[in-house]
Amino acid sequence: MGHHSCCNQQKVxxxxxxxxxxxxxxxxxxxxxxxxxxxVPEKAGLQRCGKSCRLRWINYLRPDIRRGxxxxxxxxxxxxxxxxxxxxxxxxxxxxxxxTDNEIKNYxxxxxxxxxxxxxxxxxxxxxxxxxxxxxxxxxxxxxxxxEQLEYPKQEPSSKxxxxxxxxxxxxxxxxxxxxxxxxxxxxxxxxxxxxxEPWQPNCDLHVPSSFxxxxxxxSSYLGNSVERWEEMERENLGNMRENMESMRENMMRENxxxxRENMMRENxxxxxxxxxxxxxxxxxxxxxxxxxxSGWVEAQQYxxxxxxxxxxxxxxxxxxxxxxxLSGNVDALAGSYQSPFL
DNA sequence: AATCACCCCAACCGCAGAGCT
DNA sequence: CAGCTCTGCGGTTGGGGTGAT
Numbered sequence: 001m002g003h004h005s006c007c008n009q010q011k012v013x014x015x016x017x018x019x020x021x022x023x024x025x026x027x028x029x030x031x032x033x034x035x036x037x038x039x040v041p042e043k044a045g046l047q048r049c050g051k052s053c054r055l056r057w058i059n060y061l062r063p064d065i066r067r068g069x070x071x072x073x074x075x076x077x078x079x080x081x082x083x084x085x086x087x088x089x090x091x092x093x094x095x096x097x098x099x100t101d102n103e104i105k106n107y108x109x110x111x112x113x114x115x116x117x118x119x120x121x122x123x124x125x126x127x128x129x130x131x132x133x134x135x136x137x138x139x140x141x142x143x144x145x146x147x148e149q150l151e152y153p154k155q156e157p158s159s160k161x162x163x164x165x166x167x168x169x170x171x172x173x174x175x176x177x178x179x180x181x182x183x184x185x186x187x188x189x190x191x192x193x194x195x196x197x198e199p200w201q202p203n204c205d206l207h208v209p210s211s212f213x214x215x216x217x218x219x220s221s222y223l224g225n226s227v228e229r230w231e232e233m234e235r236e237n238l239g240n241m242r243e244n245m246e247s248m249r250e251n252m253m254r255e256n257x258x259x260x261r262e263n264m265m266r267e268n269x270x271x272x273x274x275x276x277x278x279x280x281x282x283x284x285x286x287x288x289x290x291x292x293x294x295s296g297w298v299e300a301q302q303y304x305x306x307x308x309x310x311x312x313x314x315x316x317x318x319x320x321x322x323x324x325x326x327l328s329g330n331v332d333a334l335a336g337s338y339q340s341p342f343l
Numbered sequence: 344a345a346t347c348a349c350c351c352c353a354a355c356c357g358c359a360g361a362g363c364t
Numbered sequence: 365c366a367g368c369t370c371t372g373c374g375g376t377t378g379g380g381g382t383g384a385t
Contacts, residue, residue, distance in 0.1 A: 014355075015354075015355095016379080016380095017353085017354090036371095038370065038371095050371090051355090051356095051371085051372095052354075052355080054371075054372085055353085055354065056353090056354085059352095059353075060353075087374065087375090088373085089373075089374065090373060090374085102352080105375085106351070106352050106353085107352095109375095
C-alpha cells in the first residue's frame with residue numbers, strides 16, 4: 001500500500017521534471033537501457049523514484065514519441081476502439097504508434113468535457129474535427145427517434161446506472177469502424193465472452209442501455225434481490241425488444257435512407273467529400289472518395305451498418321450478458337459485411 | 344493591466360497482477 | 365504457497381497557460 005519502497009526515500013523529488021533531470025534520464029537510458037526501473041534513479045543520478053522515471057520516459061522522453069494534435073484518423077481510431085474496449089487506454093494506445101495511454105486518456109477526457117458542455121448549451125457550432133465528422137444522417141436519425149426521450153443521461157438524479165459504464169453521458173459517436181480494423185473483431189468476441197455483471201445494487205433504478213440507444217429503466221424493488229430473476233426478465237424483455245427493433249430498423253432503413261442520402265448530398269456536397277478532406281495523406285483516399293461520391297446510396301447503407309455495428313457493440317459491452325453468443329455472432333456477421341471505405 | 348475562469352496535460356496515486364524467493 | 369517487489373494501468377489532481385472580462 002501507499003508508496004513503493006523506492007518512493008519512500010525522503011530525498012525523492014516530485015513535481016515537474018527539469019531539463020537537467022530529463023537530460024540525465026535520457027543519457028542513462030540511451031546508454032544503459034532500462035532493465036530495472038527501481039535502479040534507474042540511483043544509477044542515473046536522479047533524486048526521483050523509479051516509477052516517476054519510468055513514467056517520464058514512457059510518456060515524454062522516449063524517442064519514438066509522437067507529439068502534437070491528434071489527426072482525424074487517430075481520432076476515429078480512438079473513438080472506435082473506445083466503443084469496443086472502453087477505458088483501456090493502454091490497449092488503445094497500442095493501436096496508435098507513438099501515442100501514450102496518458103495522452104489518449106487526457107484527450108478523451110477533455111473531449112468528453114467538450115461534449116458535455118456542448119450538450120448542455122443549445123447553440124450548435126461544430127468546432128472540432130470530430131464534430132465535423134458526425135454524419136448528417138445521424139442527426140436526422142437522432143432527432144426523429146425515441147432516443148430523444150429515453151436517452152441515458154436524462155435519468156433521475158437519485159438513480160444509479162448499473163450497467164451503463166460504456167454509455168456515458170456523452171452522445172455516442174456514431175462513426176463507422178474505419179482504419180486498422182484488423183483484429184478488432186476478435187477483441188469484440190473476447191470482450192463479449194468475458195462479460196461480467198456488475199454487483200447487484202438493491203433499491204435503485206437500473207438504467208440499462210439496449211440496442212438502438214434505448215435505456216430501459218427497471219425499478220429494482222420490483223425485482224427483489226434476485227439477480228437471476230432480473231436476468232430472466234431482461235432476457236424476455238430483450239427478446240421482445242430485439243424483435244421490435246429489427247422491424248424498426250428495416251422500416252427506418254427503407255423509409256429514411258433515401259432522404260438521408262439526399263440530405264447528405266445537399267448539405268455536405270456528399271459526406272465522403274468531408275471524409276476525403278479529413279484524410280489527406282492516407283493512401284488511396286482520393287480513389288475511394290471519388291467512388292463513394294459517385295455512389296452516395298451505397299455509402300449511406302454502409303454507414304447504416306456501421307451504426308448498427310456500433311450499437312451492437314455498445315449493448316454488449318454495456319453488460320448484456322443475456323445476449324451472449326447471439327450478440328457475438330451478430331457482431332461478427334455485421335463486422336464482416338461492413339466494408340470500410342478507408343480500407 | 345489585473346483578475347478570474349477555464350482548460351490542458353504532466354505527474355502522482357492506488358491498485359492489480361506477474362514474477363521471484 | 366505465502367510474502368514481497370516490481371511493473372503497468374487507470375483514475376485523479378493540480379499547476380501553468382490562455383482567453384475573457
